[in-house]
Amino acid sequence: MDEPDPWTSDANQAVHISFIRPGESSSKAPSTVHPKFTYPIFGEHEKIFGYQNLAINLRFTEHDLRPHIEITYDKKYRPLGETKALDIKETLEPFVAKESFDKAATYNDRIQDDAGAKDFRPPGQLIQSYTSKGRNFEIWSGDLRDPDVRALVDRMQVLVSFFIEGGTPLDLEDQEWSLARWRIYLVYEKLRIVKPKMANYSFVGYSTSYQFIFYTPRTSKSSEPQVFMIPPSTPLHAADLPSRVRISQFLILPAHHSYGHGSHLYDCMVKTMLASSTCIEITVEDPSEAFDDLRDIRDYARLSSKGIFPKIKLNSTIDSKLTMNRSGLRVPTSQLIDRTLLETIRRQEKIAPRQFYRLIEMHLLSQIPPHTRQAGTARLTQKGRSSNPDDRAFYYWRLLVKQRVFKQNKEQLGQLDRGERADKVEQTVGEIVGDYERLMLMMKKWQEAEAKSNENEDQRQLNGPKDRGKRKVLEDDDDDTDMETPKRARSEVL
Structure with missing residues (x-):
């Protein structure tokens, strides 16, 4: 067996991701996770050359996902000919928001003195609220024409590369008519107990959907194409045309698994699409096996509940x-x-x-x-x-x-x-x-x-709310999933 290279680091282990809840005088990261994938950033082998005891600490504030990256190491490889250490900052820059490389002191001061944190509301519109295990959650939605939605997506984009296999960041500089075709669904926890200057919201996960214009071919009964009529005085947007809506990225953060967020988010998205007059068909982009199971079960439950x-x-x-x-x-x-x-x-x-x-x-x-x-x-x-x-x-x-x-x-x-x-x-x-x-x-x-969960929730309502201690992080996850892009080899695909 070959001896490990002391100058080569496993990128997945070197990257530490945490979500912090700023307090009055300090910012503590309650949990840290490693990414599932780093090959989109650091290459196929997911290795980083040129450092010993390397740590890439990526922090996000829980409410508005303000990012910060701090890179630490014990030793850096001295260039020898054309062999030199990887420029980590240069490698990360295309994948993270520009503000990510502010000085640590500047970042800490900024989030501690953020007077607007207590008034923070997720961008877009509130479309659903639900309770799970005694905690309150909300789903908000907006499209990429909204600058606040776009700014939040810009900050979270790197999570796509870290947790969604084959996922690619969205082009936030696209034309307005194209941005209108992207809809973002954000899941937040609505916190019950907060301190002064603390936000009432904590980011849980999100999903995106994209509209493809639906082409209706001529029928055998008529030689004339079917036309979607829009009043002449109405401004025409691509998002207003009949379309297939494709669910694209889908991610629940690891610390929030096993709360049923995947089911709630998927059901909410489908409900919104069913109510849309322009959505003709709902599709999914290259789902993983886990998301396929989620989709099968939730679709089946929906048809069953409707008596179909x-x-x-x-x-x-x-x-x-x-x-x-x-x-x-x-x-x-x-x-x-x-x-x-x-x-x-x-x-x-x-x-x-x-x-x-x-x-x-x-x-x-x-x-x-x-x-x-x-x-x-x-x-x-x-x-x-x-x-x-x-x-x-x-x-x-x-x-x-x-x-x-x-x-x-x-x-x-x-x-x-x-x-x-x-x-x-x-x-x-x-x-x-x-x-x-x-x-x-x-x-x-x-x-x-679900029946047991509903019974427990009813019991909580009878007992009344209680103050929560530290957040319990459950790693096991049967009903939450991220969306990964390699096509699932379903059993009937030969």
């Missing part, structure tokens, strides 16, 4: 001869399920097709008894001719899923011979069943946890 699922049934009484063919991929889906009804619901709920049909498949699978669906294909020898209605339902459900898998991966599957293609589709459907079973179990646990 009882309307959707799988017809398992069709003539089995209709499904008898050599490839096993051509399925009379129009007889298995009401596609017209599904498309109407999908458009009303503004869910992207791929996501919507996953939810429908999960619902239909949940209607089949566990002992039937967990037995796999072994008991489906009679296929659609089985006298057992549950076996027939599971058989037709698998055919329905096979067709979707085949359509979504037609190009890749077309490169395989018939036998390999059938085996691959069969394998993929088996993985989908396993994934849905996992999600249904997770949803059951979430529902139990």
Whole structure:
């Protein structure tokens, strides 16, 4: 094993991130975390050359995220030919706000003497309030045309590189019409007990969304394109046009995990988009597996709460001869399920097709008894001719899923011979069943946890508010997630 280079530091360990709550006479950092990623800043290997005992301390004030960077080390490598220590300040400058490199004394004095801190309010508009574990939280929203929103985003941008894999900072110098297409959602804790000169708000996390103009092609019934009418006297902005809204960055700070913020933030964003007259469809940009789970569970819960699922049934009484063919991929889906009804619901709920049909498949699978669906294909020898209605339902459900898998991966599957293609589709459907079973179990646990949380919250309300001591930081996190950009290899992507 090679000896470690004494002049090379692990960038992830060298960077220390803390959020401070300025007091009357001192600023204390209650907790410090390391970034998950530093390769966007320090390169693929996430190493920093030229220092011994290196520490890069990045502090933010909890309310307005005023940043400060202090770089310390014991020794710095003396240049030898073309080999020299990395210029850390120069490397960081493109990723942080310009004010980050003020002198430590200047920074400390500025935040201690900030007379406006007690009057701080998050930029934008308050759109939702909620309580979790006896603490109060708010979600605020605004677009990048607002200079206060833009200033806050400028300060938090470096967190994208540190915690969202593949995430890229927003271009805050873009034209106004383009800035209007970005909406920022900010989660803050509303503090109950504060000292003089202290802010009442503490930053928890945020998400962004972006509007893509929705193109409606000509229909077969008319040669004329569909037109979105705007009164002549109304100023035209890109944000006012029909669009697909794409959820982009999504981040909850580590110290605030396990409070359900991910669920509250996602639900709030979707509610806002559903109420928008210009949003046609809600999409997500390259979600991580964790965010995919969050999205699946919250979308499923929303459709369930609206009473939509009882309307959707799988017809398992069709003539089995209709499904008898050599490839096993051509399925009379129009007889298995009401596609017209599904498309109407999908458009009303503004869910992207791929996501919507996953939810429908999960619902239909949940209607089949566990002992039937967990037995796999072994008991489906009679296929659609089985006298057992549950076996027939599971058989037709698998055919329905096979067709979707085949359509979504037609190009890749077309490169395989018939036998390999059938085996691959069969394998993929088996993985989908396993994934849905996992999600249904997770949803059951979430529902139990939510019910328990509601009971505890009711009890807190009866007992009345109590003064809090030090903030407890919980590391375990089942329902909060950041959004990472590598595409998730869902089980049906071959």
